[in-house]
Amino acid sequence: MTMSPIQQADQFFVTSQHRFVSYLPAEFQSLTSAILSVIAIVLVFALLFAITTVLERKGLGRIQNRYGPNRVGPAGFFQPLADGVKSLTKEDLVPRTADQMVHFLAPVLLVTAAFLAYAVLPVGRNMVLVNLNAGILYFFAVGSLVELAVFMAGWSSRNKYSLLGGMRAIAQMISYEVPLVLASVVVIMAAGSLSTVSIVDMQASYTGIWPHWFVFTPWGFAGFILFMIAATAESNRSPFDLPEGESEIIAGYYIEYSGFKFALFFLGEYLGMFATSGLAITLFLGGWAAPFSFLTWIPSYLWFFAKLLLLIVIFIWIRGTLPRLRMDQLMSFAWQFMLPMTLFNLFVAGVWHFMPSGIVRWLVCIALLVAPAILLSRSLKQGKKFAVRHYRFAE
Amino acid sequence: MFGEGILKGLAETARNFLGSYVSKKRLTTVQYPEQRLPQIEAYRNFPFLVYDGDDWQQGLRCVSCFICEKECPPKCIIIEKSTDKKPDAVGKLQFYPKVFNIDVSVCMSCQICVEVCPFDAIKMDTDFELSSTDRFSGLLWDKKHLAKSNEHYHKIHPTEAAAVDAQLAAERAKIAAKTKATAEAKPATPTPPANANGAGPNAANQPVPTATEK
Ligand code: SF4
Numbered sequence: 055m056t057m058s059p060i061q062q063a064d065q066f067f068v069t070s071q072h073r074f075v076s077y078l079p080a081e082f083q084s085l086t087s088a089i090l091s092v093i094a095i096v097l098v099f100a101l102l103f104a105i106t107t108v109l110e111r112k113g114l115g116r117i118q119n120r121y122g123p124n125r126v127g128p129a130g131f132f133q134p135l136a137d138g139v140k141s142l143t144k145e146d147l148v149p150r151t152a153d154q155m156v157h158f159l160a161p162v163l164l165v166t167a168a169f170l171a172y173a174v175l176p177v178g179r180n181m182v183l184v185n186l187n188a189g190i191l192y193f194f195a196v197g198s199l200v201e202l203a204v205f206m207a208g209w210s211s212r213n214k215y216s217l218l219g220g221m222r223a224i225a226q227m228i229s230y231e232v233p234l235v236l237a238s239v240v241v242i243m244a245a246g247s248l249s250t251v252s253i254v255d256m257q258a259s260y261t262g263i264w265p266h267w268f269v270f271t272p273w274g275f276a277g278f279i280l281f282m283i284a285a286t287a288e289s290n291r292s293p294f295d296l297p298e299g300e301s302e303i304i305a306g307y308y309i310e311y312s313g314f315k316f317a318l319f320f321l322g323e324y325l326g327m328f329a330t331s332g333l334a335i336t337l338f339l340g341g342w343a344a345p346f347s348f349l350t351w352i353p354s355y356l357w358f359f360a361k362l363l364l365l366i367v368i369f370i371w372i373r374g375t376l377p378r379l380r381m382d383q384l385m386s387f388a389w390q391f392m393l394p395m396t397l398f399n400l401f402v403a404g405v406w407h408f409m410p411s412g413i414v415r416w417l418v419c420i421a422l423l424v425a426p427a428i429l430l431s432r433s434l435k436q437g438k439k440f441a442v443r444h445y446r447f448a449e
Numbered sequence: 450m451f452g453e454g455i456l457k458g459l460a461e462t463a464r465n466f467l468g469s470y471v472s473k474k475r476l477t478t479v480q481y482p483e484q485r486l487p488q489i490e491a492y493r494n495f496p497f498l499v500y501d502g503d504d505w506q507q508g509l510r511c512v513s514c515f516i517c518e519k520e521c522p523p524k525c526i527i528i529e530k531s532t533d534k535k536p537d538a539v540g541k542l543q544f545y546p547k548v549f550n551i552d553v554s555v556c557m558s559c560q561i562c563v564e565v566c567p568f569d570a571i572k573m574d575t576d577f578e579l580s581s582t583d584r585f586s587g588l589l590w591d592k593k594h595l596a597k598s599n600e601h602y603h604k605i606h607p608t609e610a611a612a613v614d615a616q617l618a619a620e621r622a623k624i625a626a627k628t629k630a631t632a633e634a635k636p637a638t639p640t641p642p643a644n645a646n647g648a649g650p651n652a653a654n655q656p657v658p659t660a661t662e663k
């Protein structure tokens with residue numbers, strides 16, 4: 055088996071893992087290789103979490119014309135270390151009335167569920183922990199554990215704010231789970247497979263220099279946008295961060311958490327964001343595939359993480375821009391816009407499949423998507439009178 | 450159009466983000482421990498005791514009259530009067546505080562003690578870096594900690610200190626005139642003497658020191 059240097063670089067982690075495992079007795083081999091992959095995933099994404107927190111704080115600072123963290127280490131880049139030390143040494147308070155067991159389990163479950171999702175994400179060529187043939191189904195099943203964890207946290211704290219936050223989180227996450235799944239169904243339709251690996255393989259070919267990513271089709275583009283909106287809501291990010299609305303329910307479901315458990319919530323939230331972004335990359339942005347055929351010499355895992363960082367930057371940008379929605383706005387947006395649009399998108403994907411390829415197919419599909427989007431947004435606006443509000447008790 | 454506002458907002462934040470790297474004018478943050486803003490003269494924080502001269506014990510203006518202790522709303526001033534007397538800022542023999550403590554963790558910086566003090570003995574300081582690792586005795590400041598020189602007062606609040614100094618000088622002059630007058634009046638008849646300092650004829654009859662109004 056000979057490989058070119060490019061392939062060697064691409065498969066470096068895979069081959070080194072194989073080589074390491076081959077020294078072990080046969081009965082330990084599969085177990086060890088699984089453990090190695092798990093350790094790698096945990097380390098890499100925890101590191102990514104650390105980097106993201108600095109980037110986010112610095113980026114948000116710049117957006118608000120501030121410096122952001124700039125004290126710890128060069129340009130403040132060791133800030134996560136300081137934060138880690140701080141959260142580890144802080145007192146871990148548990149309310150006396152709290153349900154101790156559930157209170158303890160909630161952050162653990164959150165982080166575990168977030169990490170479990172990475173099992174089916176192909177971060178590079180041949181670099182996936184398990185190639186499940188129902189990978190996407192598994193991903194969403196594990197992803198819904200997050201809701202359970204959040205509600206456990208809200209319920210067990212025995213605090214009215216945390217309970218409100220937990221209930222908001224449940225309402226929001228379940229509402230947006232529907233468009234999230236429906237937005238990804240178009241890809242499953244096109245790929246004819248639930249396996250993440252084969253979905254990426256389908257997109258990793260080129261016409262000329264152009265890749266076959268699903269995002270470069272009308273339904274794929276619409277699906278990607280809808281998916282990202284739903285993913286923002288799923289990961290409780292601004293402008294959908296109602297469950298933790300500081301202004302009205304202080305910190306929502308993790309109000310009673312301090313010290314390291316609080317840090318775990320943070321970690322879980324960011325891991326969830328990375329995982330859904332990773333799935334968006336897998337489904338729409340060609341996974342680890344290079345964006346142009348002449349760039350395929352760059353190792354595949356680098357492409358995956360470059361795309362992931364790009365999505366993270368967009369998330370940060372959005373967070374620095376949009377204010378938080380109100381609960382009713384959030385809900386009506388989910389059910390009156392997102393859901394119909396994702397259903398339309400399914401239809402458009404079907405039309406695309408059965409029409410002969412050509413410019414007509416493009417025009418028809420774009421028209422079929424733009425028209426309902428405009429109509430739906432019109433109808434959402436209707437019946438809303440924009441006027442000065444009068445508050446009875448706050449004058 | 451749907452989403453137009455979002456795009457506008459994104460453009461605005463992108464402009465802020467990139468602009469903050471280009472123009473220094475956008476970044477108004479002062480890097481505090483290294484850089485400081487010039488202090489505003491009207492700034493006030495916690496009270497301190499003013500002393501004249503070099504010896505903080507001798508020069509302390511406070512005469513231990515307990516007015517500030519009674520007026521302090523959160524009751525954070527603790528005073529114990531001395532048994533002997535020493536000359537005060539205007540030269541009269543007065544009691545002085547044996548103990549003068551302020552619990553700055555309780556003090557709410559209201560300046561009432563300063564307003565009521567008839568002897569200009571207590572003023573507001575501007576020092577704000579007061580953190581202590583000992584939250585009990587570290588924040589209960591004694592006489593020594595509170596005593597600061599008149600020069601310090603001039604440095605932090607020049608206008609106010611100059612006004613106080615002028616007033617004290619006038620009072621000192623009055624006292625001097627009065628003692629001179631009584632010294633002259635003793636051998637002679639009790640008629641009002643010719644005023645050497647140009648103060649009004651009834652200056653000698655005024656209670657000294659007068660309550661100061663600021
Ligand atoms: S500033 Fe107010 S609270 Fe502080 S010692 Fe003076 S009177 Fe008391």
Ligand code: SF4
Binds near residue numbers: 513517565568
């Ligand atoms: S009011 Fe002035 S003179 Fe009287 S005790 Fe307080 S500081 Fe001293």
